Amino acid sequence: MSRKAPEPVQVIKQRRDAALSALVHGVPYINFLGIEFERRGDELTALLPFDDKLIGNPLLPALHGGVTAAFLEVTAIIGLSWAIIWEDMESGALDPLALTPETLPRLPKTIDFTVDYLRTGLPRDAYARARVNRSGRRYASVHVEAWQDNRARLYAQATGHFLMPPRNG
């Protein structure tokens, strides 16, 4: 018996990128803030390109604290959703090419979210990564770190708890 040949790289990339794009671009608020996600395997990095409408203190100027909170919350929700759909996507149970905003899996709901503002958000691009610390049947706990110039110098971090979407089937 011979092993099944590995999938061609383009097939894998197209599937994963289509699923991620459907997940991210189906949410109007993510597009409003201009957040994009970069993918390396299953690892996601969120990007918040600087824009004047993200300013909260015009005198400094600095990013709005609410924008930072929203950026971290979006990163946490997409990171958690991505972890939830990963297996179904890889097994073929979910067809990413057929995903539309109407057929997307339900997103987790935020229960609470605590943001720790470590440094002033500078008027330039910001990046964030989420880590799912626990993901149970009903609840999940996610930590997010955000930085601007240096990965090791975080400008904000957050922890949130989420209600998992109901599993259909």
Added chain:
Amino acid sequence: MDEDKARIARQFIEMIPHSRALNMRVDEIGDGVAEISMPYDPRLIGDPQSGVIHGGAVSALLDTCGGAAVMSHKDAPAGTATIDLRIDYMRAAAPGQRITARAECYHVTRSVAFVRAIATDEDRENPVATAAGAFTVERGGKT
């Protein structure tokens, strides 16, 4: 004096680019209390299937409102920044309805202002979200 302070705080909030982008309106401000609201906007939808506003937009409203409450407090100078903010989400805001946040700066020390806030939609009896936060107290000339 306090009226002056409220006027300056209102002007400051209304010139913040992100507050303008979300069409925030200062409904009330003074003595450490602020009420700020924003209209329903399809650009802010977080759940395309239900049309519910994203939690992040509610966070932005609560953060702005918390900062405004600090700025209007008699013991706080004009400037402030968020140190930490915890938001609890009770329920989804009803699609199509205006969201209103009310924040109270209930204690100020030399360096820290403590705030609690609540957000509702048009059903003012059932909160959409509550928040608790600590904000900096910027003393002029010392930073």
